[in-house]
Amino acid sequence: MPGKSFIESSILVEGLGRIGDLALFVVEFFKKFWRRPFEWRETFIQMDEAGSKSFILVSVTGLAIGIVLSMQSRGTLARFGAEAVLPSMLALSVFKEIGPVITSLVLAGRLGAGIGAEIGSMRVTEQIDALEVAALRPFNYLVVTRVIACVVVFPILTIWTDMIALTGGYLESVLASDMDYRIFFNSAFSDLRFSDLIVDTLKTSVFGFIVAIVSCFLGYNVRGGTREVGQAAMAAVVLSALLIFLADVVIVRISITMFGGV
Amino acid sequence: MVESQTFSGQHRPPHSPSESVIRLIDVTKSFGEVDVLKGISFDVSTDSSAVIMGGSGSGKSVLIRSIVKLVTIDSGEVWIRGERVDVLDGHDLDRVRLGIGFLFQGGALFDSMTIAENMDFILHRHSDLDFADRRLRVEEILSWVDIVDKIDQYPSELSGGQKKRAALARALVLEPEIMIYDEPTTGLDPVSVRTVSELIVRLRDEQNITSLTITHDLECARIIADKVHFLYDGRILESGTLHELQRSGLPELRNFFGTSRF
Numbered sequence A: 001m002p003g004k005s006f007i008e009s010s011i012l013v014e015g016l017g018r019i020g021d022l023a024l025f026v027v028e029f030f031k032k033f034w035r036r037p038f039e040w041r042e043t044f045i046q047m048d049e050a051g052s053k054s055f056i057l058v059s060v061t062g063l064a065i066g067i068v069l070s071m072q073s074r075g076t077l078a079r080f081g082a083e084a085v086l087p088s089m090l091a092l093s094v095f096k097e098i099g100p101v102i103t104s105l106v107l108a109g110r111l112g113a114g115i116g117a118e119i120g121s122m123r124v125t126e127q128i129d130a131l132e133v134a135a136l137r138p139f140n141y142l143v144v145t146r147v148i149a150c151v152v153v154f155p156i157l158t159i160w161t162d163m164i165a166l167t168g169g170y171l172e173s174v175l176a177s178d179m180d181y182r183i184f185f186n187s188a189f190s191d192l193r194f195s196d197l198i199v200d201t202l203k204t205s206v207f208g209f210i211v212a213i214v215s216c217f218l219g220y221n222v223r224g225g226t227r228e229v230g231q232a233a234m235a236a237v238v239l240s241a242l243l244i245f246l247a248d249v250v251i252v253r254i255s256i257t258m259f260g261g262v
Numbered sequence B: 001m002v003e004s005q006t007f008s009g010q011h012r013p014p015h016s017p018s019e020s021v022i023r024l025i026d027v028t029k030s031f032g033e034v035d036v037l038k039g040i041s042f043d044v045s046t047d048s049s050a051v052i053m054g055g056s057g058s059g060k061s062v063l064i065r066s067i068v069k070l071v072t073i074d075s076g077e078v079w080i081r082g083e084r085v086d087v088l089d090g091h092d093l094d095r096v097r098l099g100i101g102f103l104f105q106g107g108a109l110f111d112s113m114t115i116a117e118n119m120d121f122i123l124h125r126h127s128d129l130d131f132a133d134r135r136l137r138v139e140e141i142l143s144w145v146d147i148v149d150k151i152d153q154y155p156s157e158l159s160g161g162q163k164k165r166a167a168l169a170r171a172l173v174l175e176p177e178i179m180i181y182d183e184p185t186t187g188l189d190p191v192s193v194r195t196v197s198e199l200i201v202r203l204r205d206e207q208n209i210t211s212l213t214i215t216h217d218l219e220c221a222r223i224i225a226d227k228v229h230f231l232y233d234g235r236i237l238e239s240g241t242l243h244e245l246q247r248s249g250l251p252e253l254r255n256f257f258g259t260s261r262f
Protein backbone atom coordinates (compact mmCIF):
# COMPACT_ATOMS: atom_id res chain seq x y z
CA MET A 1 0.00 0.00 0.00
CA PRO A 2 1.44 3.40 -0.87
CA GLY A 3 2.38 5.67 2.00
CA LYS A 4 3.14 2.80 4.37
CA SER A 5 6.67 2.65 5.66
CA PHE A 6 8.71 -0.52 5.45
CA ILE A 7 8.34 -1.14 9.17
CA GLU A 8 4.58 -0.73 9.11
CA SER A 9 4.08 -3.25 6.38
CA SER A 10 6.63 -5.73 7.67
CA ILE A 11 5.54 -9.24 8.48
CA LEU A 12 6.62 -8.85 12.09
CA VAL A 13 4.28 -5.95 12.77
CA GLU A 14 1.45 -7.66 10.96
CA GLY A 15 2.12 -10.85 12.91
CA LEU A 16 2.04 -8.98 16.22
CA GLY A 17 -1.19 -7.33 15.17
CA ARG A 18 -2.69 -10.73 14.46
CA ILE A 19 -1.60 -12.02 17.88
CA GLY A 20 -3.30 -9.00 19.42
CA ASP A 21 -6.48 -9.83 17.50
CA LEU A 22 -6.26 -13.45 18.64
CA ALA A 23 -5.94 -12.29 22.24
CA LEU A 24 -9.06 -10.13 21.82
CA PHE A 25 -10.86 -13.13 20.34
CA VAL A 26 -9.98 -15.16 23.44
CA VAL A 27 -11.29 -12.36 25.66
CA GLU A 28 -14.46 -12.30 23.56
CA PHE A 29 -14.83 -16.04 24.15
CA PHE A 30 -14.75 -15.65 27.92
CA LYS A 31 -17.25 -12.80 27.75
CA LYS A 32 -19.70 -14.59 25.47
CA PHE A 33 -19.30 -17.93 27.23
CA TRP A 34 -21.52 -16.71 30.07
CA ARG A 35 -24.27 -15.53 27.77
CA ARG A 36 -27.43 -17.61 28.06
CA PRO A 37 -28.93 -19.67 26.52
CA PHE A 38 -26.07 -22.11 26.27
CA GLU A 39 -26.14 -24.04 22.99
CA TRP A 40 -26.23 -27.53 24.55
CA ARG A 41 -27.56 -29.31 21.49
CA GLU A 42 -25.00 -27.84 19.12
CA THR A 43 -22.20 -28.51 21.63
CA PHE A 44 -23.12 -32.21 21.77
CA ILE A 45 -23.31 -32.35 18.00
CA GLN A 46 -19.82 -30.85 17.80
CA MET A 47 -18.47 -33.31 20.39
CA ASP A 48 -19.94 -36.18 18.43
CA GLU A 49 -18.51 -34.79 15.20
CA ALA A 50 -15.08 -34.27 16.69
CA GLY A 51 -15.05 -37.71 18.29
CA SER A 52 -16.38 -39.72 15.38
CA LYS A 53 -14.28 -37.85 12.81
CA SER A 54 -11.02 -38.64 14.53
CA PHE A 55 -11.69 -41.84 16.46
CA ILE A 56 -10.15 -44.22 13.94
CA LEU A 57 -7.25 -41.88 13.26
CA VAL A 58 -6.18 -41.62 16.90
CA SER A 59 -6.72 -45.36 17.43
CA VAL A 60 -4.35 -46.25 14.62
CA THR A 61 -1.89 -43.64 15.86
CA GLY A 62 -2.02 -45.07 19.37
CA LEU A 63 -1.49 -48.64 18.20
CA ALA A 64 1.49 -47.63 16.07
CA ILE A 65 3.06 -45.63 18.90
CA GLY A 66 2.75 -48.54 21.33
CA ILE A 67 4.16 -51.14 18.98
CA VAL A 68 7.06 -49.03 17.74
CA LEU A 69 7.99 -47.73 21.17
CA SER A 70 7.99 -51.23 22.58
CA MET A 71 10.06 -52.66 19.71
CA GLN A 72 12.65 -49.94 19.85
CA SER A 73 13.07 -49.91 23.62
CA ARG A 74 13.29 -53.67 23.98
CA GLY A 75 16.75 -53.97 22.41
CA THR A 76 18.24 -51.13 24.40
CA LEU A 77 16.77 -52.30 27.70
CA ALA A 78 17.86 -55.90 27.06
CA ARG A 79 21.46 -54.80 26.68
CA PHE A 80 21.38 -53.54 30.27
CA GLY A 81 19.39 -56.54 31.40
CA ALA A 82 16.50 -54.26 32.22
CA GLU A 83 13.82 -55.73 30.01
CA ALA A 84 11.55 -56.11 33.00
CA VAL A 85 11.06 -52.34 33.29
CA LEU A 86 9.75 -52.16 29.71
CA PRO A 87 6.02 -52.05 30.63
CA SER A 88 6.53 -49.38 33.22
CA MET A 89 8.77 -47.31 30.97
CA LEU A 90 6.26 -47.65 28.16
CA ALA A 91 3.37 -46.54 30.35
CA LEU A 92 5.30 -43.57 31.70
CA SER A 93 6.30 -42.23 28.32
CA VAL A 94 2.91 -42.85 26.75
CA PHE A 95 0.78 -41.38 29.54
CA LYS A 96 3.05 -38.52 30.44
CA GLU A 97 4.12 -37.10 27.14
CA ILE A 98 3.81 -39.02 23.91
CA GLY A 99 0.12 -39.86 24.17
CA PRO A 100 -1.14 -36.37 25.03
CA VAL A 101 1.08 -34.50 22.61
CA ILE A 102 0.82 -36.83 19.61
CA THR A 103 -2.95 -37.17 20.04
CA SER A 104 -3.34 -33.41 20.24
CA LEU A 105 -1.18 -32.86 17.17
CA VAL A 106 -3.14 -35.42 15.19
CA LEU A 107 -6.37 -33.78 16.32
CA ALA A 108 -5.00 -30.34 15.43
CA GLY A 109 -4.53 -31.59 11.89
CA ARG A 110 -7.89 -33.30 11.70
CA LEU A 111 -10.15 -30.89 13.60
CA GLY A 112 -8.24 -27.62 13.18
CA ALA A 113 -8.38 -27.78 9.40
CA GLY A 114 -12.04 -28.79 9.49
CA ILE A 115 -13.08 -25.99 11.83
CA GLY A 116 -11.03 -23.37 9.96
CA ALA A 117 -12.51 -24.37 6.61
CA GLU A 118 -16.08 -24.71 7.83
CA ILE A 119 -16.26 -21.40 9.67
CA GLY A 120 -14.24 -19.66 6.96
CA SER A 121 -16.63 -20.72 4.23
CA MET A 122 -19.59 -19.68 6.38
CA ARG A 123 -17.96 -16.27 6.66
CA VAL A 124 -17.34 -15.73 2.94
CA THR A 125 -20.82 -16.96 1.98
CA GLU A 126 -22.35 -14.53 4.52
CA GLN A 127 -23.87 -17.33 6.60
CA ILE A 128 -22.35 -15.82 9.74
CA ASP A 129 -23.94 -12.47 8.87
CA ALA A 130 -27.23 -14.28 8.30
CA LEU A 131 -27.02 -15.76 11.81
CA GLU A 132 -26.19 -12.32 13.17
CA VAL A 133 -29.18 -10.51 11.64
CA ALA A 134 -31.50 -13.33 12.67
CA ALA A 135 -30.33 -12.67 16.25
CA LEU A 136 -28.93 -16.19 16.47
CA ARG A 137 -25.62 -15.12 18.05
CA PRO A 138 -23.08 -16.73 15.71
CA PHE A 139 -20.20 -16.42 18.16
CA ASN A 140 -22.03 -18.52 20.73
CA TYR A 141 -23.48 -20.87 18.17
CA LEU A 142 -20.27 -21.51 16.21
CA VAL A 143 -17.28 -20.66 18.39
CA VAL A 144 -18.28 -21.36 21.98
CA THR A 145 -19.75 -24.75 21.05
CA ARG A 146 -16.65 -25.90 19.16
CA VAL A 147 -14.25 -24.72 21.84
CA ILE A 148 -16.17 -26.51 24.60
CA ALA A 149 -16.44 -29.63 22.43
CA CYS A 150 -12.67 -29.72 21.91
CA VAL A 151 -11.91 -29.02 25.57
CA VAL A 152 -14.01 -32.06 26.51
CA VAL A 153 -13.12 -34.39 23.65
CA PHE A 154 -9.33 -33.97 23.62
CA PRO A 155 -8.68 -35.59 27.04
CA ILE A 156 -11.18 -38.37 26.36
CA LEU A 157 -9.54 -39.26 23.08
CA THR A 158 -6.13 -38.95 24.71
CA ILE A 159 -6.98 -41.52 27.39
CA TRP A 160 -8.29 -43.78 24.67
CA THR A 161 -5.11 -43.35 22.61
CA ASP A 162 -2.98 -44.01 25.71
CA MET A 163 -4.84 -47.27 26.36
CA ILE A 164 -4.52 -48.38 22.76
CA ALA A 165 -0.82 -47.53 22.78
CA LEU A 166 -0.29 -49.57 25.93
CA THR A 167 -2.22 -52.44 24.39
CA GLY A 168 -0.02 -52.12 21.28
CA GLY A 169 3.04 -52.38 23.51
CA TYR A 170 1.56 -55.41 25.23
CA LEU A 171 0.81 -57.14 21.90
CA GLU A 172 4.36 -56.51 20.77
CA SER A 173 5.65 -57.94 24.05
CA VAL A 174 3.53 -61.06 23.69
CA LEU A 175 4.92 -61.68 20.24
CA ALA A 176 8.50 -60.93 21.28
CA SER A 177 8.70 -62.56 24.70
CA ASP A 178 5.43 -64.32 25.51
CA MET A 179 4.60 -61.83 28.27
CA ASP A 180 1.71 -62.57 30.65
CA TYR A 181 -0.87 -59.76 30.63
CA ARG A 182 -1.11 -59.59 34.43
CA ILE A 183 2.58 -59.07 34.78
CA PHE A 184 2.62 -56.54 31.97
CA PHE A 185 -0.20 -54.34 33.19
CA ASN A 186 0.73 -54.63 36.88
CA SER A 187 4.20 -53.48 36.08
CA ALA A 188 2.96 -50.83 33.68
CA PHE A 189 0.84 -49.07 36.27
CA SER A 190 3.17 -49.58 39.20
CA ASP A 191 5.15 -46.41 38.65
CA LEU A 192 2.33 -44.14 37.46
CA ARG A 193 1.09 -41.64 39.97
CA PHE A 194 -2.47 -40.41 39.86
CA SER A 195 -1.29 -36.78 39.82
CA ASP A 196 0.74 -37.53 36.68
CA LEU A 197 -2.27 -38.96 34.94
CA ILE A 198 -4.51 -36.07 35.88
CA VAL A 199 -2.14 -33.26 34.95
CA ASP A 200 -0.85 -34.88 31.78
CA THR A 201 -4.25 -35.85 30.49
CA LEU A 202 -6.01 -32.64 31.44
CA LYS A 203 -3.36 -30.55 29.78
CA THR A 204 -4.86 -31.76 26.52
CA SER A 205 -7.93 -29.71 27.43
CA VAL A 206 -5.68 -26.71 27.11
CA PHE A 207 -4.46 -28.05 23.76
CA GLY A 208 -8.07 -28.57 22.67
CA PHE A 209 -8.86 -25.02 23.66
CA ILE A 210 -5.90 -23.80 21.63
CA VAL A 211 -6.80 -25.80 18.52
CA ALA A 212 -10.46 -24.75 18.58
CA ILE A 213 -9.98 -21.09 19.41
CA VAL A 214 -7.15 -20.62 16.89
CA SER A 215 -9.08 -22.38 14.12
CA CYS A 216 -12.30 -20.50 14.88
CA PHE A 217 -10.38 -17.22 14.99
CA LEU A 218 -8.78 -17.78 11.60
CA GLY A 219 -12.05 -18.97 10.03
CA TYR A 220 -14.11 -16.18 11.57
CA ASN A 221 -11.82 -13.50 10.17
CA VAL A 222 -11.47 -14.76 6.62
CA ARG A 223 -11.93 -12.04 4.00
CA GLY A 224 -12.18 -12.91 0.35
CA GLY A 225 -13.11 -16.22 -1.22
CA THR A 226 -12.36 -19.93 -1.43
CA ARG A 227 -8.63 -19.34 -1.73
CA GLU A 228 -8.52 -17.50 1.58
CA VAL A 229 -10.64 -20.23 3.19
CA GLY A 230 -8.03 -22.82 2.20
CA GLN A 231 -5.26 -20.64 3.59
CA ALA A 232 -7.15 -20.23 6.86
CA ALA A 233 -7.54 -24.00 7.21
CA MET A 234 -3.84 -24.55 6.65
CA ALA A 235 -2.81 -21.72 8.97
CA ALA A 236 -5.12 -23.17 11.63
CA VAL A 237 -3.14 -26.43 11.67
CA VAL A 238 0.29 -24.80 11.66
CA LEU A 239 -0.48 -22.22 14.33
CA SER A 240 -2.28 -24.78 16.53
CA ALA A 241 0.69 -27.14 16.37
CA LEU A 242 3.16 -24.41 17.26
CA LEU A 243 1.07 -23.21 20.18
CA ILE A 244 0.61 -26.79 21.43
CA PHE A 245 4.40 -27.22 21.70
CA LEU A 246 4.73 -23.88 23.41
CA ALA A 247 1.94 -24.61 25.87
CA ASP A 248 3.37 -28.07 26.55
CA VAL A 249 6.71 -26.66 27.66
CA VAL A 250 5.00 -24.16 29.95
CA ILE A 251 2.63 -26.72 31.47
CA VAL A 252 5.35 -29.33 32.05
CA ARG A 253 7.52 -26.70 33.71
CA ILE A 254 4.72 -25.64 36.00
CA SER A 255 3.68 -29.19 36.87
CA ILE A 256 7.23 -30.21 37.73
CA THR A 257 7.46 -27.21 40.04
CA MET A 258 4.14 -28.06 41.66
CA PHE A 259 4.23 -31.85 41.83
CA GLY A 260 7.95 -32.59 41.49
CA GLY A 261 9.71 -34.52 38.74
CA VAL A 262 9.41 -38.23 37.95
CA MET B 1 -54.16 1.99 1.87
CA VAL B 2 -56.04 -1.14 2.96
CA GLU B 3 -55.41 -3.30 5.97
CA SER B 4 -53.15 -6.23 5.13
CA GLN B 5 -52.66 -9.78 6.33
CA THR B 6 -49.45 -11.65 7.09
CA PHE B 7 -48.80 -15.35 6.43
CA SER B 8 -50.07 -16.36 9.84
CA GLY B 9 -53.26 -14.35 9.24
CA GLN B 10 -52.25 -11.61 11.63
CA HIS B 11 -53.78 -8.26 10.71
CA ARG B 12 -51.45 -5.41 10.04
CA PRO B 13 -52.93 -1.92 10.16
CA PRO B 14 -51.86 0.56 7.52
CA HIS B 15 -49.18 2.95 8.70
CA SER B 16 -49.54 6.69 8.55
CA PRO B 17 -48.09 7.69 5.20
CA SER B 18 -45.82 10.39 6.56
CA GLU B 19 -43.93 8.02 8.84
CA SER B 20 -40.40 7.31 7.76
CA VAL B 21 -39.38 3.71 8.38
CA ILE B 22 -35.69 3.88 7.61
CA ARG B 23 -33.81 7.15 8.00
CA LEU B 24 -30.11 7.70 7.47
CA ILE B 25 -28.52 10.97 8.51
CA ASP B 26 -25.07 11.87 7.20
CA VAL B 27 -23.66 8.34 7.51
CA THR B 28 -19.94 7.88 6.87
CA LYS B 29 -17.80 4.78 6.81
CA SER B 30 -14.23 4.10 5.78
CA PHE B 31 -12.10 0.97 5.71
CA GLY B 32 -8.53 1.95 6.44
CA GLU B 33 -7.78 4.80 4.11
CA VAL B 34 -10.67 4.08 1.75
CA ASP B 35 -13.71 6.30 2.35
CA VAL B 36 -16.62 4.19 1.18
CA LEU B 37 -19.56 6.24 2.47
CA LYS B 38 -18.99 10.00 2.61
CA GLY B 39 -22.20 11.32 4.14
CA ILE B 40 -25.33 9.44 3.15
CA SER B 41 -28.77 10.77 4.04
CA PHE B 42 -32.10 9.43 2.87
CA ASP B 43 -35.53 8.29 4.00
CA VAL B 44 -37.63 5.30 3.13
CA SER B 45 -41.26 6.11 3.80
CA THR B 46 -43.77 3.65 5.07
CA ASP B 47 -45.08 0.84 2.83
CA SER B 48 -42.90 2.01 -0.03
CA SER B 49 -40.26 0.25 -2.01
CA ALA B 50 -37.02 2.16 -2.37
CA VAL B 51 -34.16 1.13 -4.61
CA ILE B 52 -30.47 1.93 -4.46
CA MET B 53 -28.55 1.80 -7.70
CA GLY B 54 -24.89 2.45 -8.37
CA GLY B 55 -21.79 0.97 -9.89
CA SER B 56 -19.96 -2.05 -8.56
CA GLY B 57 -17.88 -1.21 -5.50
CA SER B 58 -19.74 2.06 -4.91
CA GLY B 59 -20.64 0.95 -1.38
CA LYS B 60 -24.20 -0.26 -1.78
CA SER B 61 -23.71 -3.40 0.28
CA VAL B 62 -21.81 -1.52 2.98
CA LEU B 63 -24.68 0.97 3.13
CA ILE B 64 -27.45 -1.57 3.72
CA ARG B 65 -25.27 -3.64 6.05
CA SER B 66 -24.83 -0.55 8.20
CA ILE B 67 -28.60 -0.33 8.60
CA VAL B 68 -28.69 -3.64 10.52
CA LYS B 69 -25.34 -2.90 12.15
CA LEU B 70 -23.44 -5.66 10.37
CA VAL B 71 -21.12 -2.76 9.66
CA THR B 72 -20.51 -0.18 12.39
CA ILE B 73 -20.56 3.31 10.96
CA ASP B 74 -17.94 5.96 11.72
CA SER B 75 -20.34 8.87 12.10
CA GLY B 76 -23.94 9.81 11.38
CA GLU B 77 -27.20 8.25 12.54
CA VAL B 78 -29.34 5.29 11.50
CA TRP B 79 -33.00 5.33 12.55
CA ILE B 80 -35.52 2.53 12.17
CA ARG B 81 -39.14 3.32 13.05
CA GLY B 82 -38.09 6.20 15.25
CA GLU B 83 -35.41 4.27 17.08
CA ARG B 84 -31.73 4.99 16.71
CA VAL B 85 -30.07 1.71 15.74
CA ASP B 86 -26.38 2.50 15.32
CA VAL B 87 -25.97 2.94 19.09
CA LEU B 88 -27.91 -0.20 20.07
CA ASP B 89 -26.39 -3.45 21.35
CA GLY B 90 -27.36 -6.83 22.76
CA HIS B 91 -31.06 -7.53 23.23
CA ASP B 92 -32.19 -4.13 21.96
CA LEU B 93 -30.30 -4.61 18.72
CA ASP B 94 -31.70 -8.16 18.38
CA ARG B 95 -35.24 -6.84 18.82
CA VAL B 96 -34.81 -4.33 16.01
CA ARG B 97 -33.10 -6.88 13.76
CA LEU B 98 -35.96 -9.34 14.20
CA GLY B 99 -38.33 -6.84 12.62
CA ILE B 100 -36.19 -6.73 9.51
CA GLY B 101 -35.81 -9.45 6.89
CA PHE B 102 -32.46 -9.40 5.13
CA LEU B 103 -31.88 -11.11 1.79
CA PHE B 104 -28.16 -11.56 1.21
CA GLN B 105 -26.47 -11.17 -2.15
CA GLY B 106 -25.57 -14.87 -2.32
CA GLY B 107 -28.59 -16.14 -0.39
CA ALA B 108 -26.49 -17.18 2.63
CA LEU B 109 -28.58 -20.28 3.27
CA PHE B 110 -27.12 -22.51 5.99
CA ASP B 111 -25.77 -25.25 3.77
CA SER B 112 -25.65 -27.94 6.43
CA MET B 113 -29.44 -27.69 6.86
CA THR B 114 -32.41 -28.43 4.61
CA ILE B 115 -34.62 -25.55 3.47
CA ALA B 116 -37.17 -26.40 6.16
CA GLU B 117 -34.46 -26.53 8.83
CA ASN B 118 -33.05 -23.22 7.62
CA MET B 119 -36.39 -21.63 8.38
CA ASP B 120 -37.31 -23.67 11.44
CA PHE B 121 -33.99 -22.84 13.08
CA ILE B 122 -34.98 -19.17 13.19
CA LEU B 123 -38.63 -19.77 13.96
CA HIS B 124 -37.87 -22.20 16.78
CA ARG B 125 -35.62 -19.66 18.50
CA HIS B 126 -37.89 -16.68 18.16
CA SER B 127 -41.45 -17.94 18.45
CA ASP B 128 -43.54 -20.02 20.86
CA LEU B 129 -45.06 -22.16 18.12
CA ASP B 130 -44.87 -25.95 18.49
CA PHE B 131 -43.28 -28.12 15.84
CA ALA B 132 -46.46 -28.78 13.85
CA ASP B 133 -47.38 -25.09 13.72
CA ARG B 134 -43.88 -24.13 12.70
CA ARG B 135 -43.94 -26.70 9.93
CA LEU B 136 -47.24 -25.26 8.73
CA ARG B 137 -45.83 -21.75 8.63
CA VAL B 138 -42.76 -22.96 6.76
CA GLU B 139 -44.91 -24.80 4.21
CA GLU B 140 -47.14 -21.81 3.75
CA ILE B 141 -44.30 -19.41 3.03
CA LEU B 142 -42.55 -21.89 0.76
CA SER B 143 -45.69 -22.43 -1.26
CA TRP B 144 -46.06 -18.67 -1.49
CA VAL B 145 -42.61 -18.44 -3.12
CA ASP B 146 -43.53 -21.58 -5.06
CA ILE B 147 -40.85 -24.03 -3.95
CA VAL B 148 -42.76 -26.08 -1.38
CA ASP B 149 -41.65 -29.23 -3.21
CA LYS B 150 -38.04 -28.43 -2.21
CA ILE B 151 -38.87 -28.22 1.48
CA ASP B 152 -36.67 -31.12 2.60
CA GLN B 153 -33.81 -30.60 0.18
CA TYR B 154 -30.43 -29.06 0.87
CA PRO B 155 -29.45 -25.68 -0.62
CA SER B 156 -26.85 -27.39 -2.82
CA GLU B 157 -29.67 -29.31 -4.54
CA LEU B 158 -31.46 -26.13 -5.67
CA SER B 159 -31.02 -24.00 -8.77
CA GLY B 160 -29.93 -20.36 -8.50
CA GLY B 161 -33.47 -19.01 -8.75
CA GLN B 162 -34.81 -21.57 -6.29
CA LYS B 163 -32.05 -20.66 -3.82
CA LYS B 164 -33.00 -16.98 -4.06
CA ARG B 165 -36.61 -17.86 -3.37
CA ALA B 166 -35.64 -20.13 -0.47
CA ALA B 167 -33.53 -17.33 0.97
CA LEU B 168 -36.46 -14.96 0.53
CA ALA B 169 -38.70 -17.44 2.35
CA ARG B 170 -36.22 -17.66 5.22
CA ALA B 171 -36.05 -13.86 5.47
CA LEU B 172 -39.85 -13.79 5.71
CA VAL B 173 -40.21 -16.48 8.35
CA LEU B 174 -40.65 -14.07 11.26
CA GLU B 175 -43.05 -11.87 9.27
CA PRO B 176 -40.90 -8.74 9.27
CA GLU B 177 -42.35 -5.31 8.57
CA ILE B 178 -39.21 -4.24 6.73
CA MET B 179 -37.30 -6.13 4.05
CA ILE B 180 -33.82 -5.35 2.80
CA TYR B 181 -32.72 -7.01 -0.43
CA ASP B 182 -29.12 -7.11 -1.65
CA GLU B 183 -29.27 -7.74 -5.40
CA PRO B 184 -32.25 -10.11 -5.32
CA THR B 185 -32.15 -10.80 -9.06
CA THR B 186 -28.46 -10.87 -9.90
CA GLY B 187 -27.44 -13.99 -11.78
CA LEU B 188 -31.00 -15.03 -12.60
CA ASP B 189 -32.53 -15.65 -15.99
CA PRO B 190 -35.08 -13.07 -17.27
CA VAL B 191 -38.08 -15.15 -16.21
CA SER B 192 -36.78 -15.58 -12.66
CA VAL B 193 -35.94 -11.86 -12.52
CA ARG B 194 -39.61 -11.10 -13.15
CA THR B 195 -40.81 -13.75 -10.70
CA VAL B 196 -38.63 -12.55 -7.85
CA SER B 197 -39.35 -8.87 -8.58
CA GLU B 198 -43.07 -9.53 -8.59
CA LEU B 199 -42.81 -11.36 -5.26
CA ILE B 200 -41.21 -8.24 -3.81
CA VAL B 201 -44.04 -6.06 -5.15
CA ARG B 202 -46.65 -8.44 -3.75
CA LEU B 203 -45.03 -8.27 -0.32
CA ARG B 204 -45.35 -4.51 -0.40
CA ASP B 205 -48.94 -4.52 -1.67
CA GLU B 206 -50.39 -7.50 0.20
CA GLN B 207 -48.50 -7.27 3.48
CA ASN B 208 -47.52 -3.59 3.73
CA ILE B 209 -43.84 -4.48 3.89
CA THR B 210 -41.53 -1.52 3.50
CA SER B 211 -38.48 -2.41 1.49
CA LEU B 212 -35.06 -1.20 0.46
CA THR B 213 -33.47 -2.97 -2.48
CA ILE B 214 -30.08 -2.85 -4.13
CA THR B 215 -30.14 -3.73 -7.77
CA HIS B 216 -28.16 -3.37 -10.96
CA ASP B 217 -31.06 -4.71 -12.91
CA LEU B 218 -33.22 -2.16 -14.79
CA GLU B 219 -36.06 -4.63 -15.22
CA CYS B 220 -36.11 -5.33 -11.49
CA ALA B 221 -35.94 -1.61 -10.66
CA ARG B 222 -38.72 -0.88 -13.17
CA ILE B 223 -41.01 -3.42 -11.49
CA ILE B 224 -40.38 -2.65 -7.83
CA ALA B 225 -39.11 0.92 -7.42
CA ASP B 226 -41.28 3.68 -5.99
CA LYS B 227 -38.16 5.76 -5.59
CA VAL B 228 -34.57 5.29 -6.70
CA HIS B 229 -31.44 6.65 -4.99
CA PHE B 230 -28.34 6.72 -7.12
CA LEU B 231 -25.10 6.14 -5.18
CA TYR B 232 -21.92 7.55 -6.64
CA ASP B 233 -18.54 8.12 -5.03
CA GLY B 234 -19.85 7.62 -1.51
CA ARG B 235 -22.78 10.03 -1.84
CA ILE B 236 -26.39 9.96 -3.01
CA LEU B 237 -26.01 11.81 -6.27
CA GLU B 238 -29.66 11.89 -7.26
CA SER B 239 -33.04 10.60 -6.02
CA GLY B 240 -36.32 10.30 -7.85
CA THR B 241 -38.44 7.88 -9.82
CA LEU B 242 -36.63 5.54 -12.18
CA HIS B 243 -38.03 7.51 -15.07
CA GLU B 244 -36.70 10.80 -13.70
CA LEU B 245 -33.24 9.33 -13.16
CA GLN B 246 -33.12 7.86 -16.62
CA ARG B 247 -33.89 11.27 -18.10
CA SER B 248 -31.39 13.08 -15.89
CA GLY B 249 -28.77 15.15 -17.60
CA LEU B 250 -26.01 14.25 -15.13
CA PRO B 251 -23.15 12.56 -16.97
CA GLU B 252 -22.65 9.91 -14.25
CA LEU B 253 -26.30 8.84 -14.55
CA ARG B 254 -26.30 8.91 -18.33
CA ASN B 255 -23.20 6.81 -18.25
CA PHE B 256 -24.72 4.32 -15.81
CA PHE B 257 -28.04 3.89 -17.60
CA GLY B 258 -26.40 4.04 -20.99
CA THR B 259 -24.18 1.09 -20.23
CA SER B 260 -26.65 -0.94 -18.26
CA ARG B 261 -29.15 -0.98 -21.13
CA PHE B 262 -27.07 -3.61 -22.86
Ligand SMILES: Nc1ncnc2c1ncn2[C@@H]1O[C@H](COP(=O)(O)OP(=O)(O)OP(=O)(O)O)[C@@H](O)[C@H]1O
Residues within 6 Å of the ligand: B031, B036, B054, B055, B056, B057, B058, B059, B060, B061, B062, B063
Ligand atom coordinates in the same frame (compact mmCIF):
# COMPACT_ATOMS: atom_id res chain seq x y z
N1 LIG C 1 -15.06 -5.50 5.44
C1 LIG C 1 -14.44 -4.72 4.55
N2 LIG C 1 -13.14 -4.42 4.71
C2 LIG C 1 -12.49 -3.63 3.84
N3 LIG C 1 -13.06 -3.08 2.76
C3 LIG C 1 -14.36 -3.34 2.52
C4 LIG C 1 -15.11 -4.19 3.41
N4 LIG C 1 -16.37 -4.28 2.93
C5 LIG C 1 -16.39 -3.54 1.79
N5 LIG C 1 -15.20 -2.97 1.55
C6 LIG C 1 -14.87 -2.08 0.42
O1 LIG C 1 -15.89 -1.13 0.30
C7 LIG C 1 -16.18 -0.84 -1.06
C8 LIG C 1 -17.64 -1.00 -1.34
O2 LIG C 1 -18.02 -2.34 -1.21
P1 LIG C 1 -19.52 -2.85 -1.40
O3 LIG C 1 -19.51 -4.31 -1.14
O4 LIG C 1 -20.43 -2.03 -0.61
O5 LIG C 1 -19.75 -2.58 -2.96
P2 LIG C 1 -21.10 -2.75 -3.77
O6 LIG C 1 -21.55 -1.40 -4.18
O7 LIG C 1 -22.07 -3.58 -3.00
O8 LIG C 1 -20.57 -3.54 -5.05
P3 LIG C 1 -21.24 -4.78 -5.84
O9 LIG C 1 -22.26 -4.17 -6.73
O10 LIG C 1 -20.09 -5.33 -6.61
O11 LIG C 1 -21.80 -5.74 -4.84
C9 LIG C 1 -15.30 -1.77 -1.86
O12 LIG C 1 -14.20 -1.03 -2.34
C10 LIG C 1 -14.86 -2.83 -0.89
O13 LIG C 1 -13.57 -3.28 -1.22
Ligand SMILES: [Mg+2]
Residues within 6 Å of the ligand: B060, B061, B062, B105, B182
Ligand atom coordinates in the same frame (compact mmCIF):
# COMPACT_ATOMS: atom_id res chain seq x y z
MG1 LIG D 1 -22.80 -5.59 -3.09
